[in-house]
Amino acid sequence: MPDQVSVDSNANVTLKTTNGIEPAIAVQTIDLTRQYEDLIAVNHLSFSATTGTIFGLLGPNGAGKSTLIKMLTTLLPPTSGTALIDGFDIVKQPRQVRRRIGYVSQMLSADGDLTGYENLLISAKLYGIPRSERARRIAQSLEFMELSNAAQKSVRHYSGGMIRRLEIAQSMLHRPAVLFLDEPTVGLDPVAKRAVWARIQALRGEFDTTIFMTTHDMGEANRLCDIVAFMHSGRILVQDSPANLKAQLGPQATLGDVFIHYAGTAISETVEEGDWRNVSSTRGTARRLG
Amino acid sequence: MSQARAVPHAAWAEHTRPLDFLRQMEAVAEADIRKLIHDPVELFTRMIQPVLWLGIFGEVFSRARAIPTGGLRYLDFMTPGVLAQSVLFGAIFYGISLIWERDLGIVHKFLASPTPRSALVLGRSVSSMARSVCQMVLVYILAALLGVNLRISFVAIIGVTFAVMLGSAIFSTFSLIAACIVKSRERFMGIGQVLTMPLFFASNAIYPLSMMPRWLKAISVVNPLTYQVDALRGLMVNGGSTLFGFGHDFGALIATFAILVAIATTLYPKIIT
Numbered sequence: 107m108p109d110q111v112s113v114d115s116n117a118n119v120t121l122k123t124t125n126g127i128e129p130a131i132a133v134q135t136i137d138l139t140r141q142y143e144d145l146i147a148v149n150h151l152s153f154s155a156t157t158g159t160i161f162g163l164l165g166p167n168g169a170g171k172s173t174l175i176k177m178l179t180t181l182l183p184p185t186s187g188t189a190l191i192d193g194f195d196i197v198k199q200p201r202q203v204r205r206r207i208g209y210v211s212q213m214l215s216a217d218g219d220l221t222g223y224e225n226l227l228i229s230a231k232l233y234g235i236p237r238s239e240r241a242r243r244i245a246q247s248l249e250f251m252e253l254s255n256a257a258q259k260s261v262r263h264y265s266g267g268m269i270r271r272l273e274i275a276q277s278m279l280h281r282p283a284v285l286f287l288d289e290p291t292v293g294l295d296p297v298a299k300r301a302v303w304a305r306i307q308a309l310r311g312e313f314d315t316t317i318f319m320t321t322h323d324m325g326e327a328n329r330l331c332d333i334v335a336f337m338h339s340g341r342i343l344v345q346d347s348p349a350n351l352k353a354q355l356g357p358q359a360t361l362g363d364v365f366i367h368y369a370g371t372a373i374s375e376t377v378e379e380g381d382w383r384n385v386s387s388t389r390g391t392a393r394r395l396g
Numbered sequence: 397m398s399q400a401r402a403v404p405h406a407a408w409a410e411h412t413r414p415l416d417f418l419r420q421m422e423a424v425a426e427a428d429i430r431k432l433i434h435d436p437v438e439l440f441t442r443m444i445q446p447v448l449w450l451g452i453f454g455e456v457f458s459r460a461r462a463i464p465t466g467g468l469r470y471l472d473f474m475t476p477g478v479l480a481q482s483v484l485f486g487a488i489f490y491g492i493s494l495i496w497e498r499d500l501g502i503v504h505k506f507l508a509s510p511t512p513r514s515a516l517v518l519g520r521s522v523s524s525m526a527r528s529v530c531q532m533v534l535v536y537i538l539a540a541l542l543g544v545n546l547r548i549s550f551v552a553i554i555g556v557t558f559a560v561m562l563g564s565a566i567f568s569t570f571s572l573i574a575a576c577i578v579k580s581r582e583r584f585m586g587i588g589q590v591l592t593m594p595l596f597f598a599s600n601a602i603y604p605l606s607m608m609p610r611w612l613k614a615i616s617v618v619n620p621l622t623y624q625v626d627a628l629r630g631l632m633v634n635g636g637s638t639l640f641g642f643g644h645d646f647g648a649l650i651a652t653f654a655i656l657v658a659i660a661t662t663l664y665p666k667i668i669t
Contacts, residue, residue: 179508181668201510209508213501219431231423232509234416260434278506287506 130157132284132316133178137187140173147173149340152185155333157283160310160317162331164324166369172212172288173319178318179209179286193282199276205233206275208374212289212320216261216272222248223257226276233280247275248310251305267298271305278309281326285309287319291326299323303330324361334361336368341370423463424519428493429526439530442486445534449478450542453602463603464568466517468635475544477601480621483528484595485562487567487589489588490524491575498667507665514544517660520572521565523651529557530566545634555631555642562649563624567595568655576663599624605639623648 140148148170152187155161163171176182178189180200188195194202216225226244235243248254251271261269269290270290283373291299292308309315321327327334328348335345344351352359355367430577443664450471457463458470465473497503506516539546571588578584596602599621605613618621627645631639638645 115421176668181504181507204508204510207508210507211501211504212502213499215501215505217427217431217502219434220427228423228427229505229509231419231426232415232506232511234419234510249579254517274452 111157111205129189131155132157132159133161133191133318134288135174135178135187135189138174138177138184138189139186140170140182141185146340148177148184151340151343152344153189153335153345155318157314157316158314159332160306160309160319160330162327162334163320163337164319164334164365169369171337174337175286175288175318175320179207180204201242204285204287205280208274208315210270210277210287210290211287213294214269216264216269216276218224218262221258221260222253222264222268222272225261225272226279227255231281233246235280243279247279249362250278250308252301253273259371265292265298267301268347270294270298270331274302274305274309275341278313278315281313282315284316284318284361286315287317289320289322291323299326306330324365328361336365338369397633404646417515418513420509421515421522421565423517424506424516424524425526428520432527439527439534442482442531443534444480445485446482446531446538448493448536449602450475450535450544454470454478454542457486464606466637468633469545470547471542472633472635473629474602475535475539475546476632477599477625479532479556479560479632480533480563480599480625480628481596481601482531483564483624484567485592485662486527486531487524487564488571488586488592488595490520490568490572491571492581492584493587494520494572494575494667495579504668507668513629513664514661516611516655516662517569517572519658520656521569524564524568525561528560532557532560547632547634547636552631556628559624559631559649560648561625562646562653563621566624566649566653566656569653570661570663572660573656573663576660576667580665595619595621600623600629600639620652621651 117187121286124347131154134155135151138148138151139146146339146377151174163174165171173182176193177184178196180196184197185276188197191203192206194206196203216222218229220228226247230240230244245254248257251274253268253272256268259286261272264272272285274285275289286307287289287334291302296301303326306317306319310317319331331348334348334351335344337341337343348361352361397650454471457474461470463470463473494503506515536546574587574591575584578587598615599619600616601621605616605622608616623640623645626638626640627642627649628646629636630642640648
């Protein structure tokens with residue numbers, strides 16, 4: 107866990123532990139860029155996230171968060187630049203990267219036509235978990251996510267919070283070094299949110315997993331994240347701990363104030379992230395989970 | 397969690413093992429087959445078309461004796477064609493499930509896993525093959541009830557199964573490619589409707605190639621359904637024979653499948669962009 111954070115003029119953050127040793131880097135982008143015709147969704151981005159942190163990516167619709175997370179999870183190739191995940195290059199070594207990451211999209215990725223156990227079994231096979239390990243890993247994951255009693259129930263009959271916990275369990279079966287969560291609590295009620303937050307914190311505590319998450323929920327970012335980065339127009343404007351960011355604006359400032367300070371109050375009209383399909387899918391997910 | 401802390405990167409997670417590809421392919425197919433087991437209604441609704449074709453169209457045209465069938469009863473002649481048609485109609489709309497799963501986020505999950513894209517494509521083919529074998533069994537039962545002169549031997553049934561599975565793999569992969577290109581359910585349904593009947597009528601499923609005008613024959617010989625039906629006709633009914641030979645039929649089907657898999661593997665990740 108980092109104890110000290112400093113920010114240089116390029117919004118890069120240097121993290122030091124109390125013993126002075128620089129911690130390992132789990133996610134590092136190098137001049138990462140993605141362009142859609144005349145729109146630069148991610149603009150020459152260079153930043154890093156330290157191993158074992160919960161890193162929150164915040165920003166308005168159209169900031170480039172989803173494009174960035176898609177590139178980091180190898181779902182979308184960059185136009186230029188690259189990124190290293192746990193030391194592996196997303197462009198040159200995509201399969202090694204996929205072995206080291208877990209990904210929960212903001213959509214509803216658990217299969218409603220299968221049981222919780224079946225969802226986990228399929229994931230275990232996709233990640234090549236050997237037969238001798240499979241049953242134990244699935245049982246552990248179900249227990250860890252407090253879903254053991256619902257394992258044989260169809261996911262269609264799960265609550266929104268249970269579905270999200272199942273999806274996180276699926277993405278953690280192979281013990282990834284970095285877990286990407288794209289708006290993990292979208293559409294959940296406060297009680298379900300708290301249950302998901304507790305599991306995310308437990309994951310980091312138990313497995314030292316680096317968690318890279320996007321969220322629009324400032325309370326969630328404030329509560330969960332060690333470091334937050336504000337993204338706007340494809341660039342990271344600032345990256346620091348929530349406490350430091352709030353302190354820069356004044357003693358009463360909230361993370362929401364920091365968001366408005368950096369993102370402004372103008373409504374984004376760019377279609378990236380905010381196009382019809384994304385809006386429809388996010389609302390669809392919220393409706394299904396709710 | 398009470399158990400011992402797990403090692404993040406076990407040896408099995410670091411390297412690709414020889415059977416990983418097959419296991420991952422099987423996992424993709426297994427997800428789909430488990431869904432079919434939970435809700436098999438689809439298999440029975442798919443029986444409506446073969447019942448109509450064999451029970452009504454076949455019975456009526458058997459009386460007309462207007463189609464040269466090489467000594468076969470018309471019902472015997474068309475049964476392999478109806479089986480192929482049943483498989484085609486089931487497989488050609490298979491791609492819509494990819495669009496549906498893309499909209500849900502399930503495809504993203506699969507693509508972010510270390511499963512090779514070709515295993516994702518082949519896994520879906522295997523699932524389609526499993527569905528087609530169920531259809532085959534139901535068409536055999538229906539044909540037997542209608543008194544079709546079926547060839548019941550181990551070799552014939554294995555050959556029919558192979559031809560049915562190959563046909564299903566071809567048209568489901570073709571459907572996957574169409575889904576990756578058109579990307580929306582509405583457009584895909586339109587494309588599916590446009591493709592199915594021309595594929596069916598530009599084949600030897602319900603009339604022989606010798607009856608076709610030259611232009612239709614030219615289309616028919618590049619239509620994989622023609623080779624599937626030709627192989628089925630030589631295997632499925634007593635007295636049936638192949639026009640091109642089994643080597644040619646299966647060779648054409650395997651080559652078509654290989655080309656389609658290569659194209660689908662390239663296009664598959666683009667479904668989410």
